Amino acid sequence: MTPASLERRADLQAALLRVAQQDREALRIVYTMTSAKLHGVCLRICIDRGAAEDVLQNVYLKVWQRAGSFDPARASAIAWLCAIARNAAIDWRRSQRYEDPLPADLAETLVDDDADPSAALAQDSERAQIFRCLDELEPVRASAIRAGFYQGLSYPEIAEAMDKPVGTVKSWIRRGLMQLKECLSREQ
Amino acid sequence: MSSDAMPDRSAMAAELALGLLEGAERAEALRLMLADPDFAAEVEAWRGRLAPLYDGFAETSAPAGLMDRIDSLIDAELAAERPSPVVAHLPARSGGNGWKIATLAMSAVAAVLALALVLPGPAVEQTLPANPAMAVAQLTGPIDGLLLTARYDSRTSEMLVRVEGMPVTDTEPELWIVPKDGQPRRLGRLMRGGVTRIEIPEGHRKFIDPLSNLILTMEPKTLPDPDKPSAPTVAQGRLQRI
Numbered sequence: 001m002t003p004a005s006l007e008r009r010a011d012l013q014a015a016l017l018r019v020a021q022q023d024r025e026a027l028r029i030v031y032t033m034t035s036a037k038l039h040g041v042c043l044r045i046c047i048d049r050g051a052a053e054d055v056l057q058n059v060y061l062k063v064w065q066r067a068g069s070f071d072p073a074r075a076s077a078i079a080w081l082c083a084i085a086r087n088a089a090i091d092w093r094r095s096q097r098y099e100d101p102l103p104a105d106l107a108e109t110l111v112d113d114d115a116d117p118s119a120a121l122a123q124d125s126e127r128a129q130i131f132r133c134l135d136e137l138e139p140v141r142a143s144a145i146r147a148g149f150y151q152g153l154s155y156p157e158i159a160e161a162m163d164k165p166v167g168t169v170k171s172w173i174r175r176g177l178m179q180l181k182e183c184l185s186r187e188q
Numbered sequence: 189m190s191s192d193a194m195p196d197r198s199a200m201a202a203e204l205a206l207g208l209l210e211g212a213e214r215a216e217a218l219r220l221m222l223a224d225p226d227f228a229a230e231v232e233a234w235r236g237r238l239a240p241l242y243d244g245f246a247e248t249s250a251p252a253g254l255m256d257r258i259d260s261l262i263d264a265e266l267a268a269e270r271p272s273p274v275v276a277h278l279p280a281r282s283g284g285n286g287w288k289i290a291t292l293a294m295s296a297v298a299a300v301l302a303l304a305l306v307l308p309g310p311a312v313e314q315t316l317p318a319n320p321a322m323a324v325a326q327l328t329g330p331i332d333g334l335l336l337t338a339r340y341d342s343r344t345s346e347m348l349v350r351v352e353g354m355p356v357t358d359t360e361p362e363l364w365i366v367p368k369d370g371q372p373r374r375l376g377r378l379m380r381g382g383v384t385r386i387e388i389p390e391g392h393r394k395f396i397d398p399l400s401n402l403i404l405t406m407e408p409k410t411l412p413d414p415d416k417p418s419a420p421t422v423a424q425g426r427l428q429r430i
Contacts, residue, residue: 027258152207181202
């Protein structure tokens, strides 16, 4: 990690800890530092721009309410924030059930192996490991795992988008995750 | 599933962390998180493993003006929940009513401040501002929907703890305070829902300060060691004086 990114990380953590003390100015700082990232998370999963905006708004209200439970020893500030955004976006998606068909282009985005375009942005080798390990997997397994993580899809949704039985997709993902775990422990 | 490369439970931990589970499967996984410390640790380990993947979400500028809207929402929430002096002078209510009102406003610690003023006790007869000898905390953790709200009143040395969203488990919720020395001190067992009233032991009262965290662990029915948690933290929150 570069000194600049370390400094940024420390600044974000400090601001989030101040939000826990109900510091409104600190919430603005957290927003300025992270809203583009969290908007990206919400938009990727919700797809719908208006929904992503609503979810993002609620994410920062949750941050305001829950910052007291942020523990720097357990997660980085950005991971903690991204997790709130991802969970909120997934909750929205799943509340939209699903007489609506999946978007027509979903299958294409599923097999887009550029789904992690910022692998190069993984700032240090430890963080970059998981991208290397994903690249080692069979492409269908990696695609299915990426679809779960980046698009917030459930097993049936991934199966539908990949046009495979749910059992097949489940097996791909479980085997892929096992390989991922082995790869990560090997490289540590 | 024997054909899979991972034991079912490990797979479920990974699937929960990845967000693949829905409905009954997800409920079962959340229940296990509270009941089984090993499973909870495995889910946490998977969340840690997957966290670098967040780098893969592209940044997209947020809509202009959104932060101002968020600010307005927080302002509106606080204004709606701030008690008028008339409310502050209402006769004492029963504790049950007070908490029923409290649930309407549980979304911000500042709201709890407001509610502290309408809750029963000698303070009801006092005028604003708030008694400084109050402290509040909200506890959350990896279990979606699990929320604890604690309010401590130094005049009575009592802590009221409201529990919402606790899945059914074989284990029991146990509340601890962790002061700045990092050593947890036991406060007591909580009911799985509703409000538990805990009298804080005299030796622990000095720990009620803004450097302390409250943590929740899920313990066996017979606590293995009353001096330290035997299970991982499932929810936590920092105390704040109000």
